Amino acid sequence: MKVKVDLDLCQGHSVCLGECPEVFDVVEQEDGYPQVVVLIEEPPEELRKKVMSAAMFCPNRVITVED
Amino acid sequence: MSEAAKAELKRPPIVSGASKEGGHMPEFEKDYCAFISRAHAEGGELAEFDFGGQETILMSGPDAQEVFFRTPDEVFSQAQAYQVMVPVFGPGVIFDATPERCKTQLKIQVDALRYQNMKNYASVIAQEVEDWISDWGDEGEVEILHAFHELTMHTATHCLLGKEFRHSMTEEFFSLYKDLQAGVQAISFVDPYMQQPVFAARDRARERLEEIISELVATRRASGKEYGDALETFMTGTYKDGSHLTDTELTGLIIATMFAGHHTSSGAGAGTLLEIAKHPEYAAELKAELDEIYKDGEEISHASMRAIPKLESFINEVLRLHPPLVILMRRVMEDVEYNGYLIEKGKTVAVSIYESHINPEYFPDPHKFDPHRQEPERMFAYIPFGGGRHKCAGNAFAILQLKAIFSALLRRYDFELVGPAEDYEDERANMTIRPKDPCILRYKRRTD
Ligand code: HEM
Ligand code: SF4
Numbered sequence: 161m162k163v164k165v166d167l168d169l170c171q172g173h174s175v176c177l178g179e180c181p182e183v184f185d186v187v188e189q190e191d192g193y194p195q196v197v198v199l200i201e202e203p204p205e206e207l208r209k210k211v212m213s214a215a216m217f218c219p220n221r222v223i224t225v226e227d
Numbered sequence: 228m229s230e231a232a233k234a235e236l237k238r239p240p241i242v243s244g245a246s247k248e249g250g251h252m253p254e255f256e257k258d259y260c261a262f263i264s265r266a267h268a269e270g271g272e273l274a275e276f277d278f279g280g281q282e283t284i285l286m287s288g289p290d291a292q293e294v295f296f297r298t299p300d301e302v303f304s305q306a307q308a309y310q311v312m313v314p315v316f317g318p319g320v321i322f323d324a325t326p327e328r329c330k331t332q333l334k335i336q337v338d339a340l341r342y343q344n345m346k347n348y349a350s351v352i353a354q355e356v357e358d359w360i361s362d363w364g365d366e367g368e369v370e371i372l373h374a375f376h377e378l379t380m381h382t383a384t385h386c387l388l389g390k391e392f393r394h395s396m397t398e399e400f401f402s403l404y405k406d407l408q409a410g411v412q413a414i415s416f417v418d419p420y421m422q423q424p425v426f427a428a429r430d431r432a433r434e435r436l437e438e439i440i441s442e443l444v445a446t447r448r449a450s451g452k453e454y455g456d457a458l459e460t461f462m463t464g465t466y467k468d469g470s471h472l473t474d475t476e477l478t479g480l481i482i483a484t485m486f487a488g489h490h491t492s493s494g495a496g497a498g499t500l501l502e503i504a505k506h507p508e509y510a511a512e513l514k515a516e517l518d519e520i521y522k523d524g525e526e527i528s529h530a531s532m533r534a535i536p537k538l539e540s541f542i543n544e545v546l547r548l549h550p551p552l553v554i555l556m557r558r559v560m561e562d563v564e565y566n567g568y569l570i571e572k573g574k575t576v577a578v579s580i581y582e583s584h585i586n587p588e589y590f591p592d593p594h595k596f597d598p599h600r601q602e603p604e605r606m607f608a609y610i611p612f613g614g615g616r617h618k619c620a621g622n623a624f625a626i627l628q629l630k631a632i633f634s635a636l637l638r639r640y641d642f643e644l645v646g647p648a649e650d651y652e653d654e655r656a657n658m659t660i661r662p663k664d665p666c667i668l669r670y671k672r673r674t675d
Binding site: 168169171172173174175191192193194217219220221 | 340
């Protein structure tokens with residue numbers, strides 16, 4: 161499983177961090193909104209459910225998961 | 228872009244039927260949905276019209292809309308396009324701030340709406356709904372436009388600005404707020420500083436609101452208490468140099484947040500309830516879903532509302548057919564090429580949310596209300612909250628709020644129309660879409 165994020169769309173709502181802190185962090189930026197940082201690009205299988213929740217509940221559809 | 232390069236490019240087609248005075252503005256003001264559809268049909272992806280002297284290029288379809296949303300602010304400027312909001316928000320706020328200060332203000336605003344803060348909001352909203360319906364009795368009639376205006380005013384202020392603010396609000400606050408809203412309409416885009424009674428009322432309202440809000444903020448500062456709400460986030464937010472928002476900026480930011488969140492939520496709430504009354508068959512599905520989720524007497528909370536799929540799809544369909552914001556704009560700051568066409572510096576680009584949502588390619592039988600529709604895979608086809616870096620900062624809050632309201636309401640009451648369905652058509656005035664006023668529904672306590 162591979163996690164991708166589209167930073168053009170991220171506004172730092174932090175839903176991803178709430179759903180799966182193992183994989184997502186949200187960090188302050190020099191300018192503008194905080195943004196998501198992917199901590200593990202290829203997370204282990206046991207995190208699949210949490211990663212999928214993060215992707216599903218991100219209000220901006222920033223996160224995509226490829227197999 | 229060099230003159231030679233520009234000469235190579237085609238110009239977007241110009242929509243027919245401009246009047247000598249005001250260009251397409253008169254037609255736009257009469258029924259902008261019909262006008263936009265005509266412009267789209269004539270021009271395709273790009274169609275230029277004269278918006279009261281401002282050359283405006285309508286960008287239609289997901290490809291063009293994606294470019295609209297992804298192009299950075301330095302090229303498609305939101306602030307320059309929304310100068311009409313400056314007298315509403317006040318000097319130095321958002322669209323009137325330097326780009327750097329504006330970015331910090333937006334960040335402080337979004338901080339207040341983050342996931343961590345949202346958890347408390349759900350129960351506050353549920354409580355407001357309980358208060359609202361506490362004297363409804365077993366059955367009766369309710370005018371829902373006014374009711375939602377008031378309810379969402381209460382919830383927004385309660386969640387964002389705290390309990391004391393919510394309970395110190397008076398009739399005066401409501402009427403001032405109305406004056407501010409009336410100050411934004413199609414003619415404001417021509418010149419928001421014209422000598423007009425609506426603009427004078429807007430300015431008086433802005434001044435008085437600032438007094439009221441400054442007083443509340445001063446009381447808080449003096450009290451030294453901690454509140455853990457959005458107002459606190461606003462009061463403690465800092466610029467890069469470590470300074471805080473001034474009182475004027477703070478007031479302006481509160482108005483800006485209320486302004487972005489209030490009429491949109493209120494319209495979406497009324498629109499949702501109206502569709503529920505119009506479609507008893509779908510209402511039954513929603514009630515069954517909610518009864519199942521709350522069957523053990525579970526409280527309405529952030530956790531219980533995380534996934535309510537049928538209600539969410541229903542709300543999505545309401546926002547598709549009745550988008551609370553219908554047209555978004557940006558000012559073009561540099562020449563841009565799109566598919567061989569020139570989008571020239573100084574013009575305005577626009578996206579119509581409504582028009583995007585009735586595209587039959589993505590929404591078959593588009594005028595039919597169908598909550599079972601699949602959201603299209605294609606990004607930027609369904610855009611009730613806009614997209615890209617300026618996507619609605621309150622979108623998660625807005626959906627949470629609607630879910631909380633209807634979780635509480637539908638477990639108690641059934642709703643039906645009191646007149647023929649034709650009496651409940653949408654009204655398209657002041658650049659918004661909403662049910663025609665008055666919009667009266669009959670409610671009955673559920674006995675099933
Ligand atoms: C159903 C309800 C709502 C709808 C349909 C809606 C829609 C939108 C849209 C389309 C935009 C983008 C404007 C543009 O691109 O020019 C926007 C921006 C915004 N909205 Fe909402 N909104 C809703 C509720 C709310 C609420 C409840 C809040 C706050 C409490 C809010 C706060 C904002 C803010 C702060 C922005 C500006 C974001 C930025 O420019 O970076 N909205 N909204
Ligand atoms: S990825 Fe989505 S949920 Fe996470 S911070 Fe960005 S916008 Fe928010």
